[in-house]
Amino acid sequence: MRFDLAQPWMLVLLPLALLPLLRKRSDTLGFSHVAWLPADRVGRLVGFLWRAFAVGAMAFTVLGLAGPGQSGAVVERAGRGAEVLILMDRSSSMDATVHTNGLQTAGRMSQEPKAKVVRDLLSEFVAKRPDNRFAFMTFSTVPIAVVPFTQKTDTVQAALAATAIGRGLPETRMGVALLAAIEEFEGRSYSGSRVILIVSDGGAQLDEATRQRVHAGLAREKIGLYWIYVRSGPNSPNLNTETVSAYGLGEELTLHQFFKTLSTPYRLYQVDDSTAMAAAMAEIDRQQNFPLTIHERVPRRDHGAAFYLAAMLCCAGLLACRAVQLQSWRKETP
Template sequence: MSFEDPWLLWLLPLALLPLLREPGGALGNAWVALAPRDRVSDLLDWLLRVLGVIAFCALVVGLAGPYLPEYEVERIGKGAEIVLALDRSRSMDQGFAGRPPPNMKGTGPEVIDYYMGRWPGRLTESKGKVARRLLSEFATKRQDDRFGVIVFSGLPIRVLEFTQKSEAVHAAIVAGDVGRGLSETNIGLALEEALSSFEERPYNGSRIVLLVSDGGDRLDPDARTRIAYLVRKHRVSIYWIYLRSANSPGLVLEKGEAASNVDSVPEYALHRFFESLDTSYRAYEASDPEALKQAIDAVDRLEKLPITYMDTMPRRDLSAPMFGLAFGCVLVLLAASLLEIRRWA
């Protein structure tokens, strides 16, 4: 136990005063030397004195501000350490690709109207809003996971260090919705920042970087080397939830597409790079909110291995119990005073 104002404890010796006080308010009586001693009255007298001591001590200790400092407890659960890397580029304010009607072809008015409906001003919910809402629900369900949050556009920003508190994770995810994003996207820097989150952390269980983005990136050789090294060093799995925009490519070549596009299209290039890494990698392509929900549910089912983590228990204030004890003792003393006989009937 610790105290905010320990100097007040020097007043505790004054608590002995009730024990030294002579009884007052004695009533006139006949000579009762030959009467037996009233042990019940003696016991009650000392009991009231002790209550006075307890009340004074509890009041002084409460004023000194007692508290139990925060401490860490080792816990074992089922989950993982997950870094959410959320794309905050301007394209995340647009809508999903959706599934256009099968008879929609060419560049007629219906086609133009369909694709114009994907723009932010005509959307009910953008890709970014849907992703943040579903990821918040995902974090709330996984009580044993430790989450870190990074948002990125041209540069990554580490919003939240690893924590198990779902309220903090939710607030960090929502923080990515402030203002409009930039047009640039640098997934390479975001991955390096996400992987460096595991630096100097003991390996306690599964580790995941969950990348949520609507685009790819052509990484230079140095960036690929650094990312591959960090993935091996920290033993991190990579999951990529690709939010497909209207008129955007998928993650693999479509039938009849030129093979040279594998290296020129950022989405294809990034997907191939992830597959080449010496780690567990899964990619989920989501072209609508329902597909995104299914992808997040798939991640939820996969990563439920045993994990050991340290949980920080918050500081506990003990002033209120001390004041409550003092108040209870004072009420008993007050009741005894009201019941005291002050004159003979």
């Protein structure tokens, strides 16, 4: 920890603390024979203490006004979990419900918008992992970094709740969003497992340059990739079957096949109802439970109150010295 002063210019008043050491003319009495005076050891002690308390009261008050404290402290502690960046799709398709077309679909996604169900389950996931460091980013046309990496889960919860405001744009640019998510890890010291958690109901066609940048970035920063693919209904492609339609590979399947070529861990969770979504989140919670070293910068600690307390104790000492003097004078007065 580094000791500093919030208002160091107040130290120019510190020499005023020497004023009690200056003798007044009234303190000097003339006697013809000083040796005849009896030794007043109590008086000398009280006088010494009075000046010491006066100097201390003024000095501690000035030091307290200078704002002493400690800042820049970084506390290291260990936990279990991971550094998780949640990359949430906020395109307009996520505001729709799952279209069942007469098929039986369990859970709430057949009655509520996909974005709301996803938001609620992500909120539960964040609440259960207090040792994790979370970052939150949304994307549609452009990626938006909402919350940088933090251990304050209430901040992440507020960001998740804010996604309920407004509607998304129709376009989904997954490649740009992935590159922006990887950049959030750059420059951070590696302290444990790193994960990008994509929650989206669609894919994207990535050009070769973007693929190479994504591949290299994930490998360089040692980031695992989880994709929670929210199917919109029976007409959505089933990535587990990897079937080719009459029009060729769909964007979702093309993206899935590219992710499987990554040199870092990749896992697909294909969900079409809230029950499957909850099961996917529970499995991710079990998997990403590794030792994690957390470096937390603590807020500045202000020590001004301790100096003010010392000044008050010195003032109490001055009152005590004054009481001893008055008691002594009363005894000497006939």
